[in-house]
Amino acid sequence: xxxxxxxxxxxxxxxxxxxxxxxxxxxxxxxxxxxxxxxxxxxxxxxxxxxxxxxxxxxxxxxxxxxxxxxxxxxxxxxxxxxxxxxxxxxxxxxxxxxxxxxxxxxxxxxxxxxxxxxxxxxxxxxxxxxxxxxxxxxxxxxxxxxxxxxxxxxxxxxxxxxxxxxx
Numbered sequence: 157x158x159x160x161x162x163x164x165x166x167x168x169x170x171x172x173x174x175x176x177x178x179x180x181x182x183x184x185x186x187x188x189x190x191x192x193x194x195x196x197x198x199x200x201x202x203x204x205x206x207x208x209x210x211x212x213x214x215x216x217x218x219x220x221x222x223x224x225x226x227x228x229x230x231x232x233x234x235x236x237x238x239x240x241x242x243x244x245x246x247x248x249x250x251x252x253x254x255x256x257x258x259x260x261x262x263x264x265x266x267x268x269x270x271x272x273x274x275x276x277x278x279x280x281x282x283x284x285x286x287x288x289x290x291x292x293x294x295x296x297x298x299x300x301x302x303x304x305x306x307x308x309x310x311x312x313x314x315x316x317x318x319x320x321x322x323x324x
Contacts, residue, residue: 191267192279202278206271226252264302292316
């Protein structure tokens with residue numbers, strides 16, 4: 157089987173599509189599939205694909221209401237100041253800024269999933285309604301890395317269970 161790689165966003169509402177790259181062959185476009193369909197007991201998919209945020213947008217908003225800035229000396233993301241103070245924060249080379257919207261739309265914090273006819277059904281509705289549980293070991297590595305970048309690993313532990321590699 158080929159390796160999967162992300163390509164630039166083709167569908168504004170869903171984000172990146174996956175390209176299936178067979179070994180020694182050319183890339184063939186594949187349609188994104190519901191992330192939750194492979195879970196035991198998930199049932200059949202229903203409806204169009206939408207985003208299921210494995211790190212909720214509200215959590216990101218509470219922690220970083222004005223976005224974040226990359227601190228070159230500390231080599232980490234730090235909370236971004238309100239708009240009126242942003243100019244004072246631009247300290248030259250090495251500083252990068254991400255708005256709250258960019259953080260919430262980062263493809264590392266969500267997966268495609270079916271949303272039923274209204275967008276709140278299907279696996280998305282089951283996941284939001286806690287009827288579909290996602291075990292920690294099923295989280296994509298990108299989600300774990302993104303949470304670590306933002307200092308939200310504690311939230312992954314609380315919501316999806318402790319990291320098996322850290323369990324004693």
